[in-house]
Amino acid sequence: GNSVTQMEGPVTLSEEAFLTINCTYTATGYPSLFWYVQYPGEGLQLLLKATKADDKGSNKGFEATYRKETTSFHLEKGSVQVSDSAVYFCALSVTTGNQFYFGTGTSLTVIP
C-alpha cells in the first residue's frame, strides 16, 4: 500500500542549528512527494514538493531531495530560526488529483 513514515518528535533545536526531519515512504505507483508545515493555529501550508526522482524541492531555506533508491524525502535546513517552530508533515500522492497520504507530523521547537 501507500504510506509515509516520519521521525518521531518533538524536536527541540537551538537557533542556527542544522535541521533534519526524516521521511520515508512506500508507494504502489510513482509518487509525488510534499512537505507541509502547520504553524500554531493555522492550516497546512505547502512548504515544498518534488514530482520525480532526484528532484530537489526548496523553499524558505528548506530543502528535500526525492531519493527513489532509498524511498526517502528528508527535510533539511542549514540554520533554523525561532519562526520555524511548527509541525512538519511529509506527504505523498500516487495519482495526480487523488488522496494524499500523510505522515504523523514532527513538531519542531526552536529556542533562542
Next chain:
Amino acid sequence: EPEVTQTPSHQVTQMGQEVILRCVPISNHLYFYWYRQILGQKVEFLVSFYNNEISEKSEIFDDQFSVERPDGSNFTLKIRSTKLEDSAMYFCASRHPSGYEQYFGPGTRLTVT
C-alpha cells in the same frame, strides 16, 4: 494570496446530532477534498470531489458522511449522527487542475460530547 477558508473554527456538538462543516475553496480550483486528524494521529483522507460528484472516498467515509457543493463557492461536509470518535480536526483542501499540490484550510475542530 488566495486561500481556503473554513467555518466554524471550532464546533461542539452532542452525540447523535448532525453537523455541517463549511469550506470555501480557492476560486479557480476544481478538485476538493476533506481530511481529518484525530488528536495525536495521522491526517487521514476522507473524500475527494470533482465535477459535482465524489471521485474517491476512504473506508472512514461511510453512510454517516456526505459532501455537497451547494453553490459556486461552498463545499460542505455533513455528518448525520455524530459519534464520540468523530471528534477530530477536519481539513478542507482544494487543487487547481494544472497542479499537483493541494491547498489546505485552517481546519475545523469538532468536539463530540
